[in-house]
Amino acid sequence: MNCPKCSAEFETISFNDIEVDRCTGCKGLWFDVLKKDDLLKIKGSESIDIGVKQVGESYRDMRKIQCPKCSRPMLPMVDKDQFHIKYETCVDCFGTFFDAGEFRDLKERSVLERFAQMLGTLRTHI
Ligand SMILES: [Zn+2]
Ligand SMILES: [Zn+2]
Numbered sequence: 692m693n694c695p696k697c698s699a700e701f702e703t704i705s706f707n708d709i710e711v712d713r714c715t716g717c718k719g720l721w722f723d724v725l726k727k728d729d730l731l732k733i734k735g736s737e738s739i740d741i742g743v744k745q746v747g748e749s750y751r752d753m754r755k756i757q758c759p760k761c762s763r764p765m766l767p768m769v770d771k772d773q774f775h776i777k778y779e780t781c782v783d784c785f786g787t788f789f790d791a792g793e794f795r796d797l798k799e800r801s802v803l804e805r806f807a808q809m810l811g812t813l814r815t816h817i
């Protein structure tokens with residue numbers, strides 16, 4: 692499988708037995724359906740996002756890409772809480788592509804949110 696942005700090969704990495712494909716060139720991340728959500732829940736999973744944020748940013752606005760799995764045009768998406776996180780989703784296989792640094796960003800934010808939720812729950816119990 693080749694990267695839809697820089698055409699380099701993907702390598703398969705795994706974190707807690709969840710396999711993810713990472714581009715050997717731009718270090719973008721490819722998640723099969725639901726794997727992103729599974730990984731977001733696991734502590735330390737941001738370590739798979741080893742890319743340089745600036746490199747990821749240079750590819751961020753490249754949005755007309757094709758799914759590396761089914762070659763269909765991918766849909767540009769924006770994270771509902773963090774508008775600067777722009778990723779692409781395939782409407783066929785529901786795989787998602789994240790530029791380097793974006794998963795880390797998303798993860799940090801979701802940890803903060805969970806913490807806020809936890810505080811909220813605590814507050815209602817006091
Ligand atoms: Zn790439
Ligand atoms: Zn696809």
